[in-house]
Amino acid sequence: MVDRLLGRRPVAGPVAPEDAKAEMWNRVQLARNLRRPRTLDLLAEMADEIIEIHGDRAFGDDAAMACGFARIDGHRVVFIGQQKGADTDENVRRNFGMPHPEGYRKAMRAMDLAERFGLPVVTFVDVPGAHPGPESEERGIAEAIARSIGLMTRLRTPIVSVITGEGGSGGAIAIAVGDVVIALENAVYAVISPEGCAAILWRSSDEAATAALAMRMSADDQQALGVVDQVVAEPGEGAHADHAETARRLRTVIVAELDRLERIPTDELLAARYERYRAFGAYTETAAPPMTPPPNRGLADRVRDLLDPTRWLTGTSTTGTPRRDDPTAPEEA
Amino acid sequence: MPIKLPSFRPRKDAYPADLWTKCPSCSEMLFNKQLDKSDRVCPTCGHHFRLSAEARIALLVDDRSFVEVDAGLQSVDALGFVDQKPYPDRLAAAQLATGMRDAAVRGTATIDGHRVSLCVMDFAFMGGSMGAVVGEKVTRAAEQALMERLPLIIVSASGGARMQEGTLALMQLAKTCAALERLRAAGVPYISIMSDPTTGGVFASYAVLGDINIAEPNALIGFAGARVAAGTIAQELPPGFQRSEFLFEHGFVDRVVARRSLRGEIADLLRYLVPGEQRPAADNGRSLFDPIGFLTSLADRVVPDLPAPEEAPARPTEPADDVPAARAADREATRG
Numbered sequence: 001m002v003d004r005l006l007g008r009r010p011v012a013g014p015v016a017p018e019d020a021k022a023e024m025w026n027r028v029q030l031a032r033n034l035r036r037p038r039t040l041d042l043l044a045e046m047a048d049e050i051i052e053i054h055g056d057r058a059f060g061d062d063a064a065m066a067c068g069f070a071r072i073d074g075h076r077v078v079f080i081g082q083q084k085g086a087d088t089d090e091n092v093r094r095n096f097g098m099p100h101p102e103g104y105r106k107a108m109r110a111m112d113l114a115e116r117f118g119l120p121v122v123t124f125v126d127v128p129g130a131h132p133g134p135e136s137e138e139r140g141i142a143e144a145i146a147r148s149i150g151l152m153t154r155l156r157t158p159i160v161s162v163i164t165g166e167g168g169s170g171g172a173i174a175i176a177v178g179d180v181v182i183a184l185e186n187a188v189y190a191v192i193s194p195e196g197c198a199a200i201l202w203r204s205s206d207e208a209a210t211a212a213l214a215m216r217m218s219a220d221d222q223q224a225l226g227v228v229d230q231v232v233a234e235p236g237e238g239a240h241a242d243h244a245e246t247a248r249r250l251r252t253v254i255v256a257e258l259d260r261l262e263r264i265p266t267d268e269l270l271a272a273r274y275e276r277y278r279a280f281g282a283y284t285e286t287a288a289p290p291m292t293p294p295p296n297r298g299l300a301d302r303v304r305d306l307l308d309p310t311r312w313l314t315g316t317s318t319t320g321t322p323r324r325d326d327p328t329a330p331e332e333a
Numbered sequence: 334m335p336i337k338l339p340s341f342r343p344r345k346d347a348y349p350a351d352l353w354t355k356c357p358s359c360s361e362m363l364f365n366k367q368l369d370k371s372d373r374v375c376p377t378c379g380h381h382f383r384l385s386a387e388a389r390i391a392l393l394v395d396d397r398s399f400v401e402v403d404a405g406l407q408s409v410d411a412l413g414f415v416d417q418k419p420y421p422d423r424l425a426a427a428q429l430a431t432g433m434r435d436a437a438v439r440g441t442a443t444i445d446g447h448r449v450s451l452c453v454m455d456f457a458f459m460g461g462s463m464g465a466v467v468g469e470k471v472t473r474a475a476e477q478a479l480m481e482r483l484p485l486i487i488v489s490a491s492g493g494a495r496m497q498e499g500t501l502a503l504m505q506l507a508k509t510c511a512a513l514e515r516l517r518a519a520g521v522p523y524i525s526i527m528s529d530p531t532t533g534g535v536f537a538s539y540a541v542l543g544d545i546n547i548a549e550p551n552a553l554i555g556f557a558g559a560r561v562a563a564g565t566i567a568q569e570l571p572p573g574f575q576r577s578e579f580l581f582e583h584g585f586v587d588r589v590v591a592r593r594s595l596r597g598e599i600a601d602l603l604r605y606l607v608p609g610e611q612r613p614a615a616d617n618g619r620s621l622f623d624p625i626g627f628l629t630s631l632a633d634r635v636v637p638d639l640p641a642p643e644e645a646p647a648r649p650t651e652p653a654d655d656v657p658a659a660r661a662a663d664r665e666a667t668r669g
C-alpha cells in the first residue's frame with residue numbers, strides 16, 4: 001500500500017526471457033552502483049542526530065559495519081548497517097562493505113544495547129557477502145553470523161530491516177532478521193552472488209544474469225516470495241540519482257513501521273517474529289514409510305518383513321545405484 | 334618421499350568400482366566390504382570417508398532404538414528454478430540415486446540409554462544442501478527436543494544452502510537458529526557434530542551453534558570456499574586451512590573425535606548435560622521405572638537372535654575416484 005502511495009509504477013505484464021534477464025541484470029547493476037546511498041548517507045538524510053559506536057570489545061572496530069544511535073522523526077533507535085565506500089580509498093578502508101567477524105560482533109553489541117535500553121533496531125543491509133578471507137575464518141565469521149541471526153530472532157525490541165542495496169547471503173541475513181523487512185526497489189537479495197551461482201550451476205560466470213533471474217533476486221520477486229514485506233520505489237533513474245528523496249521515502253515507511261511495531265506487546269512481537277521465519281520453505285508432507293529399517297530388527301518386524309517384502313522398499317532399494325560421495329554438480333551455496 | 338610411479342600402479346578403473354575404493358589420502362586400494370566394516374575409515378591412514386545418514390545413525394545410536402519421523406517431507410520448487418536442468422529433475426535424480434527424499438533424516442533414538450532427538454545429514458543428496466526440507470527437519474528436531482526436553486544431536490554434512498531454493502533456503506538459517514535459541518533458553522543441551530564437509534550456510538547457522546561442537550578428523554569446515562579465501566589475499570592459504578584441526582586451534586570446535594570414539598564421547602558428554610541424570614528417581618517425584626520399556630527390553634533379551642530372513646541390502650558403494658580434498662574445496666568456491 002505504501003508502495004502505491006509513493007507512486008510505485010505498476011508491475012509490467014509478461015516479458016520475453018531475454019528482456020527479463022536484461023532487466024534483472026540492470027537491477028543488479030543498480031544495486032551495486034557506486035553512487036548508491038549507503039547506510040550513513042541515508043541516515044544523514046533521514047535522522048536528526050547520529051552517534052556512532054565503535055568496536056566489538058574483543059578484537060577491533062570494523063569500518064564495514066556502522067552501528068550507533070539515531071533519532072528519526074522523534075524515534076530514538078539503534079541503527080546497524082554495512083557501509084560501503086564512496087570512492088576507492090574509502091572502499092579500501094571499509095573493505096567494500098564486507099564485514100569481518102568483529103563487524104557482526106559489534107552489531108550484536110548494538111542489539112544488546114537496544115534490548116537493554118528499550119530502543120528499536122533499524123538495520124540497513126548492503127553487502128556483497130561477509131568477508132571471505134582466512135583472517136575472517138580464523139576469527140569465526142560463521143560463528144559471528146550464526147550468533148547474530150540467533151540474537152535477532154529473540155531480541156526483545158522491535159526490528160525493522162531494510163535491504164538498501166546488495167543482500168548478499170549469510171552476510172546479509174546476519175543483520176536482516178526483522179519483524180518487518182523492507183527493500184528499496186532496485187535492491188537485490190540472494191543466497192549466493194549471481195556470479196557464484198553461475199560458476200557452480202552453469203560452470204561459467206558469464207551466465208550471471210541467467211542465474212540472477214533464476215534466483216529471482218529482485219525486490220519485487222522477494223516480495224512475491226514473502227521474504228520482503230514492502231518494496232519502496234526509488235526516485236528517477238534510481239536511488240543514486242537522488243539520495244535525499246530516497247531517504248525521505250524510506251523514512252516514511254520506517255517511521256510508520258516503528259509506530260506500528262512499538263504498539264505490539266513484546267511477547268506477541270517475538271512470537272510473530274518466530275512464526276515469520278518458521279514458515280519459510282516450500283515442502284509437501286506425505287505419509288511415507290521410514291527411510292531405514294533398524295539394523296537389527298525385532299522378531300515382529302522380521303515376521304512382518306516376511307509377509308510384506310515391500311515394507312522397506314523406499315529405504316533399501318538403493319542396491320545397484322551406487323551412492324556417490326561427490327555429486328556431479330554441487331548444489332550448495 | 335617415495336617416488337610415485339603412476340604408470341606402474343594398477344589403474345583405478347582396473348578395479349570394479351563397486352568392490353574397491355581408493356583412499357584419497359594414502360592411495361591404498363580398499364575393499365569396500367572391509368571399508369564398511371571399519372565404519373568407512375581407512376585402516377591404513379585413518380582417513381574418514383563420508384558416511385550415509387543410514388550408516389551414521391547405525392554408528393551412533395543403540396541398536397533398534399532409532400525411530401524415524403517426518404520421512405515424507407519433500408521439497409517443492411517454489412522458484413521454478415532451472416539451471417542446466419530443472420530443479421524438480423535434480424531432486425528426482427537425487428532421490429533415485431540415494432533412496433532418500435532429501436538430504437536429512439530425523440527421529441528419536443537412544444545413545445547409551447539416553448533418549449535423544451537426532452537429525453543426520455547426508456552429503457550424497459545434492460551435496461547435503463539445505464533447502465526447505467533440511468531446514469524443517471532441523472527445526473522440528475529442535476522443537477521436539479524442546480517439547481520433550483531431549484538432548485538434540487545434529488550431524489552435519491553439507492556444502493551449504495541450496496541455491497535452487499534461493500532466499501527461501503537462506504531463510505532456513507534464521508528458522509533453525511530461532512529454534513536453537515529457544516532450546517538454549519530452556520536449558521536443553523545441543524551437541525553439534527561436524528563431518529566432512531560442513532560449510533557455507535549450514536556451518537554459519539546450526540552447525541556452529543552447538544553447546545558442544547565436535548568435529549571428525551580432517552573434515553572440511555568453513556564459511557567461504559577456499560578459492561575465494563585465497564583470492565582475497567592472493568597468496569597461499571595456511572596449511573590445514575578450514576580443516577577440523579584448524580577450527581580446533583582457533584577455538585570453534587571443542588573436540589576433534591575419531592569416528593570409532595564418537596558414540597562413546599557423546600554418551601560421556603550427555604552424562605554431564607542431561608539435567609537430573611544423577612539424581613534418584615524420588616527427586617522429581619516421578620518413578621523412573623518404565624514398565625513397557627522394561628518388558629520390551631526383557632523380550633529382546635529372551636527372544637533368540639534369529640538370522641535375518643533376508644540378506645541385508647548391499648551398502649551403497651564408494652566411487653573409486655573419491656574426490657581429493659583440494660578439488661572438493663575448489664568446486665565449493667563460492668560459498669557464503
Ligand SMILES: [Zn+2]
Pocket residue numbers: 356357358359360361375376377378379380
Ligand atoms: Zn588411507
